Amino acid sequence: MRQAVHRVQVRTRGRGLVDVTGRLRNWLTEQGIADGLLTLWCRHTSASLIVGENASPEVLQDLEDFMSRLAPDGDRQRYRHADEGPDDMPAHLRAAVTLTQLSIPVQAGEMVLGTWQGVFLWEHRHAPHQRELVLHLLGE
Template sequence: MRQDIGELVIGTPGQGLHEFTPAVLRWVAGTGIATGLLTLFVRHTSCSLLVQENAAPAARRDLERWLARLAPESDGYEHDDEGPDDMPAHLRAAITATSLAIPVANGAPVLGTWQGIYLFEHRRAAHRRRVAVHLIGG
């Protein structure tokens, strides 16, 4: 049994789903581990991680609009230290995921045909997000 740990830095231009599947594929391939379990963990409280549709952009746009309706920006939140998108970003992160577990086989994450790995940026401003990556296997 072997394991490897690292970090991916994902630059985001602002709100939305930002695919970083290619970076994950490169990182996993570089470990030399053929079979195991990959864990991804975003080290922030105002963004999240998703495995989502990567073929039809409309599916991502619909998801973004739905989440914006669920946790809208407004001046009604007590926590607004960094502006009106501050608390909604925390709410959106709370109802999505901050970590993912993905099986690895044949040296690559086991993803479906239309699945991609995304960082879901919930803030309007550009950010550099840090994602911890850990792979255990053989």
């Protein structure tokens, strides 16, 4: 059994989804581990990870629209915590109802994703950020 750990920096443009699937595939290829489990960890409280459709950009926009209704931006009248502005607490809520960790099986050196699945970092703040993902691959 072997393992590999790596940190990936992801620059966001502000609120929205960033497809990181290709970066993950490239790193997996370099590791030479055929079968195992890839764990992704997002080191932030205002960003998250999802597996979603990577074929239609409309899906990503619909996800963002849904999340805007679920956790709308606000101010001190809507949320107690607004230290960094009106998108502060909504960003934490969005991260809380999505995921900061994913586990993806690896077979024959590839993530076992469905035909239309991709891995996305979801930035929940309006301003661009530098986010960090930790990748942990365990297998042989």
